[in-house]
Amino acid sequence: xxxxxxxxxxxxxxxxxxxxxxxxxxxxxxxxxxxxxxxxxxxxxxxxxxxxxxxxxxxxxxxxxxxxxxxxxxxxxxxxxxxxxxxxxxxxxxxxxxxxxxxxxxxxxxxxxxxxxxxxxxxxxxxxxxxxxxxxxxxxxxxx
Numbered sequence: 808x809x810x811x812x813x814x815x816x817x818x819x820x821x822x823x824x825x826x827x828x829x830x831x832x833x834x835x836x837x838x839x840x841x842x843x844x845x846x847x848x849x850x851x852x853x854x855x856x857x858x859x860x861x862x863x864x865x866x867x868x869x870x871x872x873x874x875x876x877x878x879x880x881x882x883x884x885x886x887x888x889x890x891x892x893x894x895x896x897x898x899x900x901x902x903x904x905x906x907x908x909x910x911x912x913x914x915x916x917x918x919x920x921x922x923x924x925x926x927x928x929x930x931x932x933x934x935x936x937x938x939x940x941x942x943x944x945x946x947x948x949x950x951x
Contacts, residue, residue: 819947821934822893824925827946833887838874845870876907879944892951898943906942913938 878885917924924937
């Protein structure tokens with residue numbers, strides 16, 4: 808990722824891993840509620856037959872993506888990020904749907920490999936995770 812263009816007089820503070828994880832935990836509770844309602848809607852229209860399971864899983868994954876991606880694109884903060892004083896920024900302009908998709912997919916991959924993509928931020932100078940680097944986005948600490 809290219810060097811972030813921060814003002815030399817008042818650079819924003821990059822977000823530490825523990826703050827990120829706290830926001831993720833907060834968002835996971837909210838997302839669980841959204842997925843619970845989405846499951847109810849799915850079951851109202853379809854029975855959960857074994858052949859429908861892959862479609863159901865993709866449906867829930869898409870709901871999850873639009874939860875995160877929508878907040879990132881239209882406001883820069885999920886509810887968990889807002890509670891923990893975190894905001895997402897793009898290196899160039901605002902976060903696009905493409906960047907949100909890259910970020911979402913790589914964050915999932917980071918979790919699936921035992922969190923290595925998140926642990927990367929402990930060694931990165933700007934505290935960026937794999938999904939930050941790939942999507943050319945970064946998190947900053949903001950006042951609530």
